[in-house]
Amino acid sequence: MKIKEVIVVEGKNDTNVLQSYFECDTIETHGTHLSKKTLELISQAQESRGVIIFTDPDYPGDMIRKNINDSIKNCKNAFIEKEKSKTSKKVGVEHANKQDLEEALLNCVTFEDYHQSDLTMQDFFDLKLNGNEESSALRKIIGKELKIGESNAKTLLKRCQMIGITRKDLMTLIEKNKK
Structure with missing residues (x-):
């Protein structure tokens, strides 16, 4: 499956998993503190191809999602359930299987002003x-x-x-x- 939009993820493990299943490009936030440079890159991607925010279903992931949505309008948002993206110790996009990732990416929502x-x-x-x-x-x-x-x-x-x-x-x- 080819994804036109650029997917915003938290880290390289998310990128590796998504790129193993889908033909896609990603931008990694590298944590909750979004640099000005990263936000500018996401903004450029939104203008040229569109963006899908796909962060982990936890508090830091929600904070990253909120910051991006507040800064850059009309981004698509993909959500995955905690139960579908966790191990015994961690939760994250990287732990989900292909089917659950695909379902999340196919059911994006856009938050309007x-x-x-x-x-x-x-x-x-x-x-x-x-x-x-x-x-x-x-x-x-x-x-x-x-x-x-x-x-x-x-x-x-x-x-x-x-x-x-x-x-x-x-x-x-x-x-x-x-x-």
């Missing part, structure tokens, strides 16, 4: 996505269904708003997953 969502944090409380014993598990299901990754309530709300998910959409997803 404008919000066409009516979701609020109060909705998250009402729908038991925050402040409830089952909130974490429910957020995990929603993140998986929407292919936007596992996150805390505040981040999930922002991601849902940015892709235009409405309260009604969330209610439908929650009902579907109760069955």
